[in-house]
Each structure stands twice: as structure tokens, then as C-alpha cells.
Amino acid sequence: MPMLLIKGFYDVKGSQPDGDTVHFTAENPAEWGLVGGGPGRAVEHSVVGRAKLRLDAVDALETHYGANRVHQPLRFAHAARDELLSRLGFTDVRRRPDETVTATTPDTVPGFVLTRGTDVHGRCIALAGHGTAPAASGREIDVDVTVLRTTVNHHLLTTGLVYPTFYRSLFTGLRGEMAAAAKEARDAGRGLWPSDVTTTGAKITGLASLTDNVVVLPKLFRRLVDHLHLGTMPPACFPAFLAGVGDRFSILSTGERCLGLHRVVEVTNGRTVRMTQPPEDLLFEDA
Template identity: 55%
Template sequence: MTMLLVQGSYQVLNFQPDGDTVAFKPTNPKAFDELDGCPVKLDSKNIVRLRLEAIDALETHYSRTGPAVHQPLEFAHKAAEELLSFLGFTGVRHNGETVTAATPKEAPGFILTQGADKFGRCVALIGAGAPPAADGTQVNVDVALLRTTANHHMLATGLAYPTFYKKFLPELRAEMAAVAQQARTSGLGLWPSDVTTAPDGAVITGLPSLTGDVVILPKLFRRLVDHFNLVEPSLNGFPTFLAGGGDELVIEPAGTPELSLKPLVEIVNGGTAVRMTTSPEDIVFTEG
């Protein structure tokens, strides 16, 4: 698949990077004009927020429907640390989730993108150091190039979940799925603690269960938090809430279409726990 290569530098000071988002300042901000679809949102300093393609790390500050909440911070912070280390940062210090110091102050790199999500975040494969082609050119992204990216690295270390969208080429999805499965089999990173598809499910007794106890797919976490904030702080009615959520998707390899997450989620253990019936790498979402 071809993606636009944009050269620039990663920015961390006074930002809140996590395991799948980081700020980036393009060398040429007009490079994004070549993209179709939702426009990439740049701030007044021409800095854009990147969302890493095909992965999802545990949340450090989710606040779409209420006060900011997080998933278990052990793995959320490990993911953020691993990403910044891959990009070349050392000596990173924080005030809460905000970076207050790092060496260097910015790190050179490049991104490969097809465009932005509905929030204006640039969805990208991201690389450190010198780019493989000229700034602003279309690059054929194959498996070999994919393996050099932070996206691939985060799955290989077991510190992020595979989370795929339909624009991402099946050949590249297959590679990312394989490396995630290998990390799971090897017991790396968060996988020994993951209960997303565990037979007994993730026991949920309220919001503290989500923020401090259970390690689950971040998208499921976000939907649970939204349900708690907008409906009620229990699993009662959660499947009905999902049915109205509009998470259009396809289940692979059969290519079975679904209009929500509801068919993939079940309440177990007498209504005290929730689990997904499909592994994350077998789900392809239509939109983020």
C-alpha cells in the first residue's frame, strides 16, 4: 500500500504522550495537503497529534464522556516509556502525565500516513531517524518497512493491542496480527494479565475495577467507561448500550459484518464480569 511520507520531529515537552499517541512537528506542514478525507489538525505551532496505526495501548487519560480516567498504570506507563525510548528520548520526567523534561528536547523522525481520524489526529506508522524516501512523497509500505516502525515494535514487546481499521492493507494486518500473537504466546508485556477474552471475563464492580484492576482491550475499556458515565455504573444494560454505539466492524477471517460490538461481547459469571468472544486481531473496524 502507498502512504504519504512526512518528515519532521517528535515533540514531548509539555505534552502527554502515551503508548499510541505522540506529538509531531512536520518539516513542511503543507505536506498534509496531499491527503484526502478528514483534514489533519495542526495547532498554532504546526504541531499535530499522531495516533499510531493498528495498535491501541492502555489509556492513561481518557475523558471523552467524563472526568479523565486511566487503565492500570503499570502497563499504560510501560507502553509510553517504550514508545519514547524507541523514538530516541531518554531521561524523561513527568508532572502527572505531562512531560517536563527529556533528552533530546525533540527527536527527528518520519511518519507514513493515509490521513486523519474524525478528531483530526493523523493516523500513522511512525519511524525514528532518517526517512526511507524524500519528504512529501508517496511510499510503498511493505512488510519489511512495517517492521522498522514503532507500531510493529509496540506489538512485538506485548505492550499494545492490535486494533485494525479497514484502510490498513490485509497483508500488513496479517503481519501485525502475527507479531501480536507471538507476543501473547511468549507471555510478553501485558498479555499474562490480559482478561479481554478470558473464559471468566473481567470482573467489574464499578469504575475502580477498570482503572486499577483489569487489563482489557482499550476500546472495550472506553465503551465501558462511556456506559458508566452516560447510563449507569454497572454492567446492567451494557450490551444494549453497545448496540447503539455504531462500532461497525468485520470479523475475520470469515468477513462477517456486524453493526456494533454487541455480538462480540457477553456478560458472564452471573452478571459480574464481561468478556469478548473474538480476539482483537480478528476484528477490523470501519471507523475509529
């Protein structure tokens, strides 16, 4: 799979990194212009080349979602964030109460990103590498499973601290490796998996159940929060809400193309929400 390699360094001071987003500064800011993303979807970056990365193929529990900055159970949300920063090479991270980083040791760590595009928010969708880059910056390289296994994205899946969440921009071979890593972590009971109720059923009694107790796929969490904030429909109406949102995805095991997560979500007993397919069996349209 050909991907653009950009060298630079990670610098998280002044930001609020979580388990799947982190700031990266390109050595040559002009190289951000090489990242394809379609009209109006260039990588947003500062004059010195600092940009926000969205880690490809993984989704960590939310630490501050939406205008109300709601979170998922922080035990796992913070564990994913801390593992990400540790894997990059930060040995000490200090924060304010609002989770803004005030200082790190070291100040920056060298690294590189492998990318094929951006999301609708101008973030670079990337495989995050640390240390010495395997090739020259500003050029495309072939990213195979061997290279993939060196990335932070793959590492986070092996720890069981993030969910696999796939989009069409990731090639089939790499996606298969990421799915295998997630399944192995789940089977071994690592990280969040023993607490996960995405497919077994989450009892939703209000927002507090989502923020404090329920461990589910973050995409499902975000849709549940948006539904609850409407304040007018009970959980039993959640499938109708999902149909209106209209997420586009395919079920990999059947090849079925779907519009709306109501195709893979059911509500029983009026309050128990579950997905009928595991996260790695879903392939979402690119954001």
C-alpha cells in the first residue's frame, strides 16, 4: 500500500491528546501540501508545520466529546492516551485539570507519519511512527504488514486499549492485520475488552451510565450521546435516530452495504443497546 512519509517530531505541549489524536510537526511544512484529501480538505497546520493527527484504523474511548465535553469511562480513555504518549517516547507528561499538557520529558520526540489523506476536520489521517523513519521524507513508500507492525496504531490494538474502526482508505491487507491484532487482544482479555459490552448489550439509564460505566465502541457512544442530548426520545427510539444520521458502511462478512447504523444496532427491554456485528466487521465510508 503506497503511503506518503513525512518526517518531523511530536510536541504535545498546549494540547489535549487522547488515545487516537496527537500533534505532529513536519520538518518541512510544505510537505503537508502533498497529502491528498480532495477539494477543501488540505491538512490544517501552523506556519511552523504543526498539525493534528487522527490515528488511522483505531478509536479510543472519548475524553472530551462534543460541546459539553462528555467522556467515556476515564480508566480506559486515559490508559489509551498514556500508552500512546509512552510509545511515542514521552517519559513524563504534566497536565492541568482540564487535561491540557503543560510540560513533557523530553520536550519533543522525533518521528514520522504515513498517510493517504485527511478527514473533514483537516486532521491528517495517519499511521504514527516513532524514531527513525524508514525512508526519505516527502516520498511515497510501500507500507506492508511488517511496516504496519512498527506503528503506534498497531501497538495500541495489541494492548487492547482501543477499538478497531476501519475506513475504506486503508488497504485490505493492512486492515486484515489490524483486525487480527484486535481479535488476539480481545481473546487474551487485554485492556478494555473484558469490560466491553458493545455486542453483549449496554443498559442505558441516562448520560451518567455512558460516562461512568458503559464501555462501548466510541462511534456508538457518540451516537448515543447525540441522541440523549435531544432529550425528547427514549432509548427505544435510538434505531430511528440512527437511520436519520445515515452512517454509510459495509458489513465485511456479508458484503452488504448499509445506510444507517440501525442496520446493526438493536434495542431490547426498552433500554439495552447492542451492536449485532463486532467492530472489525464494519467498514465505514471515508470521513
